[in-house]
């Protein structure tokens with residue numbers, strides 16, 4: 001298959017590199033990263049190790065689908081750019097947060113949009129070099145639960161390249177679950193400035209984790225989203241498996257970058273409002289993290 005990876009940061013480059021084992025891959029991303037890849041190849045260290053050679057310049061030929069791995073706040077801009085440059089095509093979002101697929105459906109049409117969640121973790125080392133930090137399953141699915149050929153081909157293509165992938169007819173549920181886990185881990189580690197594992201070790205932090213999870217579960221119930229498992233337990237398990245990680249949101253804050261707060265806490269607070277319930281913890285985390293994006297630190 002022929003893939004475009006749009007938003008080739010750490011995760012996008014990981015998928016692009018792995019897929020380039022057996023498929024044509026075009027990376028689209030920051031100029032400096034892409035010119036390093038063009039010169040020396042894409043180096044992946046950690047769980048995967050090797051130098052991969054995805055394309056970094058478009059020669060005008062057509063592609064089968066786009067893998068979207070930009071930050072969630074860039075979804076609409078990215079979708080319009082893809083449409084203007086490459087035309088209408090199938091798109092798979094592997095982004096964080098709730099609502100990306102709806103934005104994509106408005107631009108590309110619902111039948112072209114796939115959602116995905118992945119347990120792979122990657123960090124950016126330097127231009128042309130990434131670190132493959134965590135592995136696990138990738139789930140992909142259509143918004144309406146159908147299993148068209150395009151979805152099957154994509155899963156086969158991923159599996160063939162060492163990205164274990166399963167098709168689900170409940171991708172929205174998986175996206176909600178992942179976002180609930182992110183709301184607890186990313187939000188709390190950001191305001192506490194701690195590694196993920198601290199949320200299990202410290203009794204106060206652990207209590208906060210339970211409170212975020214139970215508020216998110218109440219929002220899911222109000223929205224008739226059947227989560228099908230205890231999200232507090234799931235969140236503890238993820239925190240345990242990623243105990244040494246600095247969450248992506250805290251990394252953004254530490255680098256003075258914009259976070260995905262609006263697509264995580266902001267999104268839960270908005271869904272709660274639509275269903276007439278209150279979401280004080282998500283509202284608080286949303287405001288606190290937006291303030292942290294702008295604060296000038298003393299000393």
Ligand code: PAF
Nearest residue numbers: 182185242245246247248
């Ligand atoms: O956003 C993140 O950092 C990750 O999704 C997770 C699972 C919380 C681990 O750090």
